[in-house]
Amino acid sequence: xxxxxxxxxxxxxxxxxxxxxxxxxxxxxxxxxxxxxxxxDMMDLERERGITIKLTPVRMQWNPSTHSGQGGVQLNLIDxxxxxxxxxxxxxxLAACEGAILLVDASQGIQAQxxxxxxxxxxxxxxxxxxxxxxxxxxxxxxxxSDEVVKLLGCGRxxxxxxxxxxxxxxxxxxxxxIARIPEPRKVASASASSSSARALIFDAVMDTYRGxxxxxxxxxxxxxxxxxxxxxxxxxxxxxxxxxxxxxxxxSDPVLHEGEIGYIVTGSKDVTSVRTGDTAASSPTMMPLxxxxxxxxxxFAGLYPSAADDYPQLREALEKLALNDAALxxxxxxxxxxxxxxxxxFLGLLHMDIVQERLEREHNCDLVITAPSVLYxxxxxxxxxxxxxxxxxxxxxxxxxxxxxxxxxxxxxSCIREVREPWVRLEVVCRAQDIGAVMTxxxxxxxxxxxxxxxxxDRALLHFEVPLQAIVLxxxxxxKSATSGYGSMSYETIGYRAGExxxxxILLLGESADALSTIVHxxxxxxxxxxxCRKLKEVIPKEQFQIPIxxxxxxKIVARETVxxxxxxxxxxxxxxxxxxxxKLLEKxxxxxxxxxxxxxxxxxxxxxxSVLKR
Ligand code: GTP
Numbered sequence: 001x002x003x004x005x006x007x008x009x010x011x012x013x014x015x016x017x018x019x020x021x022x023x024x025x026x027x028x029x030x031x032x033x034x035x036x037x038x039x040x041d042m043m044d045l046e047r048e049r050g051i052t053i054k055l056t057p058v059r060m061q062w063n064p065s066t067h068s069g070q071g072g073v074q075l076n077l078i079d080x081x082x083x084x085x086x087x088x089x090x091x092x093x094l095a096a097c098e099g100a101i102l103l104v105d106a107s108q109g110i111q112a113q114x115x116x117x118x119x120x121x122x123x124x125x126x127x128x129x130x131x132x133x134x135x136x137x138x139x140x141x142x143x144x145x146s147d148e149v150v151k152l153l154g155c156g157r158x159x160x161x162x163x164x165x166x167x168x169x170x171x172x173x174x175x176x177x178x179i180a181r182i183p184e185p186r187k188v189a190s191a192s193a194s195s196s197s198a199r200a201l202i203f204d205a206v207m208d209t210y211r212g213x214x215x216x217x218x219x220x221x222x223x224x225x226x227x228x229x230x231x232x233x234x235x236x237x238x239x240x241x242x243x244x245x246x247x248x249x250x251x252x253s254d255p256v257l258h259e260g261e262i263g264y265i266v267t268g269s270k271d272v273t274s275v276r277t278g279d280t281a282a283s284s285p286t287m288m289p290l291x292x293x294x295x296x297x298x299x300x301f302a303g304l305y306p307s308a309a310d311d312y313p314q315l316r317e318a319l320e321k322l323a324l325n326d327a328a329l330x331x332x333x334x335x336x337x338x339x340x341x342x343x344x345x346x347f348l349g350l351l352h353m354d355i356v357q358e359r360l361e362r363e364h365n366c367d368l369v370i371t372a373p374s375v376l377y378x379x380x381x382x383x384x385x386x387x388x389x390x391x392x393x394x395x396x397x398x399x400x401x402x403x404x405x406x407x408x409x410x411x412x413x414x415s416c417i418r419e420v421r422e423p424w425v426r427l428e429v430v431c432r433a434q435d436i437g438a439v440m441t442x443x444x445x446x447x448x449x450x451x452x453x454x455x456x457x458x459d460r461a462l463l464h465f466e467v468p469l470q471a472i473v474l475x476x477x478x479x480x481k482s483a484t485s486g487y488g489s490m491s492y493e494t495i496g497y498r499a500g501e502x503x504x505x506x507i508l509l510l511g512e513s514a515d516a517l518s519t520i521v522h523x524x525x526x527x528x529x530x531x532x533x534c535r536k537l538k539e540v541i542p543k544e545q546f547q548i549p550i551x552x553x554x555x556x557k558i559v560a561r562e563t564v565x566x567x568x569x570x571x572x573x574x575x576x577x578x579x580x581x582x583x584x585k586l587l588e589k590x591x592x593x594x595x596x597x598x599x600x601x602x603x604x605x606x607x608x609x610x611x612s613v614l615k616r
Contacts, residue, residue: 002073003260004182005218006129007055007093009121010103011111011489012082015133017052019103019165019174020079026171027060028069029248052081053355054325055089055204057216057262058249064176073179076246076262082113084491085349088296088328090117092203092277096218096262099127099182101174102153106132106140106162110148110456111489112430118152127182130155131174136164148456185260198222198283200257200265201290202232205275206325211242212268213275213324217257220290222283224257224265232267233289234279239267273320277327296328298346299423299494300353300473301406303334303371304360305342311366312341318364319343322356329356334407337516339369344407347373350473375470376406377520378421378497408518411504414555421497423469426451429480431488433459438483446471447522467492468500468522505530505559507537508551523554530560538562546594566594 008016024030046053056079063072078093080086094100100121104110121128130149132142146160161177163170200217208214215232217224224230228241243266245253257263267275280289306315323329329352334344347353353373360366380402401418405411427448431439433455440450440463448467455461472492480488505526507517517537521529530552537550541564548564571590572583 003076003185004073004099004178005076005078005097005185005260005262006099006101006178006182007078007080007090007097008101008103009080009090009094009117010082010133011105011108011113011117012051014082014103014105014108014111014114015165016079016082016103019101019131019133019163019171020056020058020077022165022168022171023060023075023077023175024058024249026067026069026168026175027062027072027075029058029060051083052079053086053089055080055093056249057247059246059262062175062179064179067172074261075175075178078262080117082117083351084113084116085347085352087116087120088348091120092327094121094124094126096201096203097124097126098185099129099178101129101131101178102149103131103133104145104149106135106142106145107137109141109145109460110152110430112428112462112491113489115152115428115430115462116491116493128153129161129174129177129181130159131161131163133163133165135162136167136169144457148460151456187259196222196283197287198224198228198230199287199290200224200281202275202277202279202281204325205277207321208266211266212270214251215265215267215275215281216262217265217281218262219257219259221259223259224281226255228283230265230267230281230283231285231287232274232276232279233282233285233287234276235274236285237269237271237274238285239269239274242266242268273324275324296348297494298328298330298348299375299469300347300349300373301344301376302347302353302373303336303339303342303407304331304345304357305336305339305369305371307367307369309340314364315343315360315366315368318360318366319345321364322359326356328352336371336409339371339516342369346376346406372519373473374406374408374520375423375473376404377411377502379403379405379412379417380419380421381412381416382418408504408520409515411518411520414504419499420502422500422502424466424495424498425469425472425492426495427465427467427472427490427492429463429465429488429490430456431461431463431484433461435484435488436461436463439463439480439488442476442479442483443467446476447524448472466495468498469494470522503554505533506553507533508549508553508558509537509541510548511551526552526554527559534560534562538564543567 008019010016058077060075061069061072062075063070080090080093102118104114130153132145134140135142142162146157149160150157161170161174199221200219202215202217204216206214224241224244226241226244230241231238243253244257244263245251246263251264269275306312319331328348330346331343334342357368357370360368429439443465446467448465451464453461453463480490501523502520503523503526505519505521507514534550534552541548543564545567547566550562551558552560571586575583
């Protein structure tokens with residue numbers, strides 16, 4: 001059968017979902033009345049925010065001679081997300097395809113993510129079809145952007161398509177090119193002598209309330225039929241194919257999935273951990289697994305706690321279900337002095353964290369409290385690792401004397417530490433030539449190291465830096481946008497761990513350490529971060545009968561301080577006339593009393609006070 005598998009890759013908002021809509025219409029996969037905008041963004045959340053979070057497959061037919069769907073070649077399209085945080089979704093889509101449409105907004109030109117996704121597609125040996133979108137916009141500069149694309153891909157100008165996905169202009173020609181330029185699915189040498197052997201790569205999975213785990217597959221070899229017994233090789237789980245079929249884009253049942261096709265397999269498994277993205281579904285348990293995906297490493301960690309302690313089991317269940325559909329999400333139980341039982345979760349970035357929080361709240365009815373995000377530090381210990389030091393380590397520890405810590409409360413005593421290492425990333429920024437200075441300053445302020453600069457064209461530059469992940473993970477993107485009047489874009493990739501002067505900043509209330517409030521900072525920032533936290537705490541800690549000192553400290557050194565003043569009752573109010581020493585005596589007595597109270601006093605932090613510091 002004639003089949004083409006391809007995906008659309010682009011920088012965020014360059015029009016992937018819109019182009020997919022037009023293709024679905026042009027091929028007659030859905031009637032106009034069944035269409036809605038950005039059809040493949042199926043989650044409510046995706047539609048509301050106008051961003052793609054999940055990869056979405058759809059099967060279409062296209063006949064180049066009649067420019068209609070009838071009697072055409074089978075096209076399997078996967079729409080991919082554009083934001084850096086969801087790059088893992090893109091990499092999985094690429095592994096299921098032979099070609100990719102590289103979509104570039106003709107008014108914006110090549111952006112940081114365009115480069116990042118293109119590099120990934122080339123690593124997978126995909127055929128690239130360059131397409132300029134949004135040529136209907138007055139700001140579109142097709143000549144300039146064509147030059148950029150030619151320079152980037154080394155292709156001819158005539159190979160670049162110019163379309164308007166919004167108006168549907170040029171979409172048929174792109175579909176023709178998909179058939180003409182992208183090769184048919186590669187034949188894979190059979191892993192077994194048997195003619196009935198079949199293997200498929202699981203590139204995604206979802207939990208269906210009624211049908212159990214549904215695997216999204218690309219059949220690499222052989223055929224799958226309803227009722228077949230298949231083995232999930234990685235998790236060693238045998239399952240029965242209860243149903244299978246393709247995406248249109250809703251599930252459409254078929255009798256068989258052929259070699260090269262993209263479709264779904266309903267496994268019926270109720271165990272959320274049995275169907276894993278990247279695993280191989282095979283007809284026999286002895287077959288070789290297909291090369292899977294690199295395990296994704298979470299970059300940002302935060303504590304997730306149910307608002308009501310009783311909801312803890314519900315949160316666990318929700319996280320397990322979500323993790324099936326979101327291979328990048330990791331979690332493990334954690335306890336916090338102020339918030340109770342919860343989970344330490346690992347995310348790919350802040351947007352991912354935001355989306356997970358919202359999905360948990362919407363799809364699983366969880367009411368959540370989320371703590372300040374942090375990266376994962378490697379702490380090399382001077383002494384052999386005491387067990388309690390590595391309480392919270394979502395990742396495995398390869399070296400016996402090194403702990404991986406994301407929760408500052410778990411940070412060991414400085415005397416036990418030989419070295420602290422933090423993750424670094426290679427950062428690529430695309431900006432206008434006039435903004436280069438501002439970007440350099442911004443990255444420099446964040447402990448970044450400038451590497452090199454290239455010009456994409458006369459007015460636009462691509463800058464390469466290395467920066468600590470911690471320095472860019474929180475608010476860097478917003479700052480970049482304001483420094484470049486909205487024209488800058490960025491992408492980053494981890495390059496490993498480097499030693500740094502990282503210290504645990506402790507917060508002392510009434511001289512006592514409040515461990516749940518501590519953070520890990522670079523020593524150069526300790527003073528300013530400490531001052532901010534102390535100021536915030538001063539606003540939220542209620543006054544007592546005695547003064548409450550709030551201090552930020554590194555070890556024994558205090559780096560910032562604020563004081564919550566005490567209530568003072570007017571103890572001299574009832575005096576009238578008389579000697580001034582009587583008044584003084586009363587005040588002395590009051591002072592002594594307060595001193596005693598302070599000695600015995602404790603500050604109990606309310607959850608609100610605690611959160612005002614921990615929350616973003
Ligand atoms: P992400 O999946 O979030 O990365 O976005 P996307 O690449 O799927 O982009 P999407 O299709 O959501 O389009 C982004 C915006 O661009 C939407 O507001 C579209 O209406 C608009 N858009 C897409 N194509 C065109 C076009 O050809 N012309 C014009 N004028 N606007 C377009």
